[in-house]
Amino acid sequence: MTTATPLLPPADWRDFLALTKPRVMTLVVFTGLCGMLAAPVGIHPVIGFTAILCIALGAGAAGALNQWYEADIDAVMRRTQKRPLPAGRMDRQAALHFGVGLSVFSVILMGLAVNIAAAAILTVSILFYVLVYTVWLKRRTPQNIVIGGAAGAFPPLIGWAAATGQVALLPVLLFMLVFLWTPPHFWALALFVKTDYANAGVPMLPVVAGERATRVQIGLYTIPMAVAAIAPWPLGLTGPIYGVASIVLTGIFALLAVLVATRRQVEGDAMKPEKRLFSYSILYLFVIFGALVADRWVLA
Ligand code: HEM
Numbered sequence: 213m214t215t216a217t218p219l220l221p222p223a224d225w226r227d228f229l230a231l232t233k234p235r236v237m238t239l240v241v242f243t244g245l246c247g248m249l250a251a252p253v254g255i256h257p258v259i260g261f262t263a264i265l266c267i268a269l270g271a272g273a274a275g276a277l278n279q280w281y282e283a284d285i286d287a288v289m290r291r292t293q294k295r296p297l298p299a300g301r302m303d304r305q306a307a308l309h310f311g312v313g314l315s316v317f318s319v320i321l322m323g324l325a326v327n328i329a330a331a332a333i334l335t336v337s338i339l340f341y342v343l344v345y346t347v348w349l350k351r352r353t354p355q356n357i358v359i360g361g362a363a364g365a366f367p368p369l370i371g372w373a374a375a376t377g378q379v380a381l382l383p384v385l386l387f388m389l390v391f392l393w394t395p396p397h398f399w400a401l402a403l404f405v406k407t408d409y410a411n412a413g414v415p416m417l418p419v420v421a422g423e424r425a426t427r428v429q430i431g432l433y434t435i436p437m438a439v440a441a442i443a444p445w446p447l448g449l450t451g452p453i454y455g456v457a458s459i460v461l462t463g464i465f466a467l468l469a470v471l472v473a474t475r476r477q478v479e480g481d482a483m484k485p486e487k488r489l490f491s492y493s494i495l496y497l498f499v500i501f502g503a504l505v506a507d508r509w510v511l512a
């Protein structure tokens with residue numbers, strides 16, 4: 213005997229928007245925009261706008277497919293229980309169709325209106341987030357975000373490729389910066405939502421290797437991240453605005469990471485060091501990418 217699936221009322225547009233993880237994707241789109249604006253050649257504003265739209269749609273589509281696949285995990289974690297699928301506000305099929313349709317649309321539009329290089333990298337990033345991170349690694353290994361996190365590092369490369377049709381050393385360093393930023397960004401958060409992941413059976417580093425090892429890893433990843441962040445100026449790829457901003461911003465990041473690694477609370481700060489580092493990690497990427505564009509445009 214089969215149990216009948218209760219008919220769900222048609223999902224609201226707000227539920228579809230929630231499927232795209234809009235808050236996280238603002239930073240993804242911003243790094244893509246900055247990658248595009250930092251390129252040495254101009255891009256027609258309409259084509260540039262289309263490229264950013266495609267990054268936003270592709271990233272949102274990937275977020276929707278991620279939620280389609282892991283509705284079971286999301287139902288267990290407090291942070292994610294209210295999402296449209298676990299909360300029962302949307303049919304899984306609708307999420308799947310939305311995610312696949314939007315992915316295909318974003319890639320085809322990028323290929324037709326912008327260029328093939330940008331469309332190809334967009335395809336790789338969607339596949340990376342959905343297949344490599346969500347389906348393959350997330351439930352299997354605490355290295356899930358180290359490898360799968362590469363998905364979120366592609367947008368600066370996509371933006372650059374949209375403007376130039378190719379890749380170069382600077383966007384590769386920007387890729388490395390976001391790639392190496394992701395572990396400290398995420399593990400800082402995982403330290404304070406550890407029980408959620410443990411309950412859902414997701415092998416995030418603090419659950420599997422413990423808190424101490426995670427703190428040490430956060431400190432260790434910060435070292436190559438700092439190299440990728442600061443390298444562009446000495447290599448002659450940017451001017452001093454980015455150079456000085458990257459040194460100051462990365463210095464603060466490193467300091468906060470050391471506080472997390474050594475579990476030291478700053479006197480008078482009510483926030484735990486890992487919470488402080490997580491919040492700062494987001495501000496850090498926004499400002500460092502903003503500085504890159506300021507550098508290009510002010511010094512141009
Ligand atoms: C696999 C890699 C990553 C993981 C596992 C991860 C995980 C998370 C989680 C769990 C949150 C908190 C809750 C939420 O809003 O859902 C969060 C917040 C955030 N993440 Fe990440 N993240 C990753 C990579 C990135 C990347 C590449 C970016 C952008 C470049 C990013 C940008 C953000 C932003 C902006 C927030 C704050 C959202 C808000 O204000 O609610 N994350 N991340």
Ligand SMILES: CC(C)=CCC/C(C)=C/CC/C(C)=C/COP(=O)(O)OP(=O)(O)O
Nearest residue numbers: 233236240270271274278337338341363364
């Ligand atoms: C252009 C393009 C396709 C970009 C992809 C962007 C991307 C991979 C962003 C990663 C950020 C993200 C939402 C991680 C959440 O991890 P999670 O899914 O484990 O978080 P959750 O627990 O909140 O579901």
